[in-house]
Amino acid sequence: MEIKFERNTSPKAKPQDESQLGFGKIFTDHMFIMEYDEGMGWHSPRIVPYGDISISPAAMVLHYGQEVFEGLKAYRTKDGRVLLFRPDKNYARLNSSNERLCIPQVDESFCIEALKELIKVDKDWIPHSEGTSLYIRPFIFAADPFLGVHPAHKLYYMVILSPSGLYYPEGLNPVKIYVESSYVRAVKGGMGYTKTGGNYAASLKAQNDAAAINYSQVLWLDGVERKYIEEVGAMNVFFVLDGEIVTPELDGATLPGVTRASCIELLRSWGYTVNERLISIDEVEEAHAAGKLIEMFGTGTAAVISPVGELRYKDNVMTINNNQIGEISQRLYDSLTSLQMGKTEDTFGWTVEVK
Ligand code: COI
Numbered sequence: 003m004e005i006k007f008e009r010n011t012s013p014k015a016k017p018q019d020e021s022q023l024g025f026g027k028i029f030t031d032h033m034f035i036m037e038y039d040e041g042m043g044w045h046s047p048r049i050v051p052y053g054d055i056s057i058s059p060a061a062m063v064l065h066y067g068q069e070v071f072e073g074l075k076a077y078r079t080k081d082g083r084v085l086l087f088r089p090d091k092n093y094a095r096l097n098s099s100n101e102r103l104c105i106p107q108v109d110e111s112f113c114i115e116a117l118k119e120l121i122k123v124d125k126d127w128i129p130h131s132e133g134t135s136l137y138i139r140p141f142i143f144a145a146d147p148f149l150g151v152h153p154a155h156k157l158y159y160m161v162i163l164s165p166s167g168l169y170y171p172e173g174l175n176p177v178k179i180y181v182e183s184s185y186v187r188a189v190k191g192g193m194g195y196t197k198t199g200g201n202y203a204a205s206l207k208a209q210n211d212a213a214a215i216n217y218s219q220v221l222w223l224d225g226v227e228r229k230y231i232e233e234v235g236a237m238n239v240f241f242v243l244d245g246e247i248v249t250p251e252l253d254g255a256t257l258p259g260v261t262r263a264s265c266i267e268l269l270r271s272w273g274y275t276v277n278e279r280l281i282s283i284d285e286v287e288e289a290h291a292a293g294k295l296i297e298m299f300g301t302g303t304a305a306v307i308s309p310v311g312e313l314r315y316k317d318n319v320m321t322i323n324n325n326q327i328g329e330i331s332q333r334l335y336d337s338l339t340s341l342q343m344g345k346t347e348d349t350f351g352w353t354v355e356v357k
Contacts, residue, residue: 010051023167030124040155058147068144070099079344099196104153176311180217189225194255237300238262297328
């Protein structure tokens with residue numbers, strides 16, 4: 003498919019102070035769109051000026067939430083190259099989400115090539131400072147103007163780009179996490195393993211309640227026994243125990259994070275024992291009480307590595323690693339960001355140059 007291009011003739015001023023970027027607030031001059039119509043497949047790929055779109059008030063996504071998205075980043079290296087980090091993983095996951103949401107599959111290689119074209123057009127928007135990147139948000143939504151419940155016949159796939167800094171204002175400093183025991187995010191057989199807006203909508207109430215008592219995020223427990231740890235919502239989680247690093251197994255309710263997978267591979271390459279298994283909140287409390295919970299951290303594209311300094315479950319407030327950045331969290335953060343920024347040799351073959 004040939005990608006049409008319409009240049010933005012009124013480009014915006016780029017942010018001057020990169021320390022103020024924050025996350026996901028500013029958008030570049032262009033975006034990518036293609037459409038799906040039943041009988042035609044995906045068609046009309048184009049790069050156009052960034053701007054509002056017009057859809058019917060009856061568009062099915064607005065009523066029934068048939069929507070999926072991804073999150074990945076482009077990095078500017080010191081020698082002026084632009085690198086993507088494992089985009090194949092994001093597009094494979096997009097298609098896995100598509101399958102669950104009855105959204106037609108996309109051609110992963112075409113989407114990656116189209117993404118590269120979009121990034122090339124808006125290359126000057128990739129920030130330069132340490133810790134910054136161009137956050138990439140591909141998404142697909144149902145647009146049929148119809149109020150019946152059925153899989154869409156008309157969809158849009160779009161990509162927008164956002165120069166971003168830190169996801170958490172805390173940066174690499176430890177965050178406070180509240181273990182949610184009333185609400186659940188997802189259950190096995192549901193959509194927890196997909197990146198769909200509904201999972202995030204399900205998290206808002208608990209997140210609000212946690213924020214009101216000064217916690218950054220909530221840690222979700224499984225929806226049946228309310229016992230086994232799943233994820234934080236914007237991050238997967240890892241526990242450094244005595245002699246073993248544990249991350250919850252992918253049980254269908256937990257997102258298969260790209261940063262999660264990369265951390266497992268990195269840690270194993272350094273000789274650590276990493277187990278993907280069930281881990282209950284009781285086990286975490288016991289390990290903490292016995293002085294065997296050495297570190298806890300979250301992993302995610304937006305957040306990278308986020309050490310957890312305090313974990314609260316009901317009335318038990320657990321301080322972890324003296325509320326300091328742990329050795330393993332720091333090593334993972336340094337290794338991942340060095341790889342992503344092209345500062346160290348990529349022996350894993352994870353980075354893809356945009357050229
Ligand atoms: C990401 O890490 O890219 C995510 O999609 C999390 C998001 C909710 C900001």
